[in-house]
Amino acid sequence: MDSIGFDLHLRESQICVLAADGTVQQRRIPTSVTGLNAFFAARPPAQIVLEASTESEWVAQHLEQLGHTVRVADPNDARLYASRSRHIKTDARDAHALAEAARRADWRVAYRPSDERRRLRQELAGRELLVRTRTRLQAQIRSLIRAAGQRVPPATAATFVDRATQVPVPDTLAPLLTNLLAVHTLTHAQIEACTERLTALAKADADIVRAMTAPGVGVVTASAYVAALDTVTRFPSGEQVACYLGLVPRERSSSESRRLGGITKAGDTRVRWLLVEAAWAIRRSRTAETAALRAWCQRVERRRGRSVAVVALARRLATILYTMWRTQREYDPTLLRGAAGGTA
Numbered sequence: 001m002d003s004i005g006f007d008l009h010l011r012e013s014q015i016c017v018l019a020a021d022g023t024v025q026q027r028r029i030p031t032s033v034t035g036l037n038a039f040f041a042a043r044p045p046a047q048i049v050l051e052a053s054t055e056s057e058w059v060a061q062h063l064e065q066l067g068h069t070v071r072v073a074d075p076n077d078a079r080l081y082a083s084r085s086r087h088i089k090t091d092a093r094d095a096h097a098l099a100e101a102a103r104r105a106d107w108r109v110a111y112r113p114s115d116e117r118r119r120l121r122q123e124l125a126g127r128e129l130l131v132r133t134r135t136r137l138q139a140q141i142r143s144l145i146r147a148a149g150q151r152v153p154p155a156t157a158a159t160f161v162d163r164a165t166q167v168p169v170p171d172t173l174a175p176l177l178t179n180l181l182a183v184h185t186l187t188h189a190q191i192e193a194c195t196e197r198l199t200a201l202a203k204a205d206a207d208i209v210r211a212m213t214a215p216g217v218g219v220v221t222a223s224a225y226v227a228a229l230d231t232v233t234r235f236p237s238g239e240q241v242a243c244y245l246g247l248v249p250r251e252r253s254s255s256e257s258r259r260l261g262g263i264t265k266a267g268d269t270r271v272r273w274l275l276v277e278a279a280w281a282i283r284r285s286r287t288a289e290t291a292a293l294r295a296w297c298q299r300v301e302r303r304r305g306r307s308v309a310v311v312a313l314a315r316r317l318a319t320i321l322y323t324m325w326r327t328q329r330e331y332d333p334t335l336l337r338g339a340a341g342g343t344a
Contacts, residue, residue: 002043004068005098006050007091008059015039016095017046018103026092031055033062040066049102051075052110060112073101077108113230120201120227124220127194128270130187137184141177148173161185198223207232211321213330215290216278225275225321228268232326238319245272247315263311272314279313292336293317 007014009031017025029035040046040063048063048070050056060070073080081097101107113121134157141164142152148169155163161181169177202208202219211222228245235241242248246266252259265272282290283297293313301309324331 002046003099003102004046004048005095005100005102006048006059007095007098008050008053008055009091010055014091014095016092016099018096018099024096026095028091031059036062036066040068043068045069047071047102049073049098051080051098056110057112057118071102072110072112073098074108074110079107111230111234113227116201116205117227117230120198120223123194123198123201124224124227124270127191127198127220130191130194134184134187134191137180137187141180141184144173144177144180145169157188157191161188195219207325210324210328210330214278214317214321214324215285215287215293215331216281216317217321221271221274221278224268224271225318226325228271229322229325232322235322238322241322242315242318245275245318247272247275247311247318275314275317276311278317279310282313282317283310289331289333292333 002020003018005016005018007016011031012028013031013035015025015027015029017027019025027039029039036059045067046069048068050059050070050072052072052075056072060072063070080101081094138157138160141160145152145164145167150167150169152160152164152167161184164177164181199219202212202223205223205226207226208219208222211217211225212219214222217225229235229241235244239248243264244267246264246269248264250261250264252261279297282293285294293316296316297309297313300312304312320331320336323329329335
């Protein structure tokens with residue numbers, strides 16, 4: 001079976017074929033369905049390795065449909081290019097190194113999420129972009145009105161346009177504000193549409209519905225968490241999940257010295273931010289179901305301060321969601337470690 005290295009690029013990609021008889025073939029092909037079909041459709045099944053990138057998933061799926069075995073490699077694994085000279089880097093050398101890696105198993109394969117979770121990630125990314133756009137629009141509109149000697153009263157995203165429209169502004173500023181407010185209205189409507197699609201996807205996913213039973217966790221946070229992990233069996237423990245999401249402290253230890261810093265902030269930024277927001281919501285709540293978590297957070301806060309305590313609570317929430325998923329149980333505050341009658 002041939003081993004093929006696929007150095008993937010936006011318009012043209014480099015192909016290196018290591019045949020079973022030892023011959024080497026280098027070629028550039030268009031990065032398109034037509035280009036892939038022209039080169040790979042008539043070939044016998046081969047082992048193909050390509051790096052993880054924006055285009056890697058659709059390319060991998062198409063090559064698999066053509067009957068080939070595809071592995072997507074983690075580009076951060078230095079072992080992937082063990083045979084490449086560090087002083088000279090070209091597409092041909094990269095493709096050759098990937099082709100040689102296709103014959104080995106000593107490098108890290110990138111995880112490929114399921115189609116359902118990938119769609120969730122797309123919806124979340126699109127909604128996040130729209131929310132950021134709306135937030136920037138509101139800040140700019142408030143700034144323009146303040147520069148004119150007026151202020152927009154406190155408002156929610158849904159009432160912001162009405163509040164801003166009622167503020168008297170100079171005639172020279174009115175046309176610009178009209179344009180910006182129109183964009184705000186359209187953006188807000190698109191956010192609502194994204195939220196509706198996300199809610200529909202969440203209702204059809206038992207893992208997301210279960211996660212939403214935890215305090216502070218709504219449809220966006222639960223969807224982002226489940227989409228990031230994809231499959232709970234990927235992780236042997238909740239501590240591994242917290243590490244994957246960048247919620248564990250940095251460490252620089254040597255000999256007898258041990259130094260801990262801020263959290264690593266590795267992994268999915270969106271999930272980490274949402275979990276911290278959920279932790280703030282738990283800290284502010286006064287419901288019975290959050291009593292054990294609030295008491296735990298307050299104990300940490302007395303020792304380390306409020307911000308550290310909230311991040312620690314976000315880390316604990318990540319492990320709680322993992323345990324709920326692993327055990328197929330909804331949130332039960334009596335099972336928390338340290339709660340009255342708790343066993344977990």
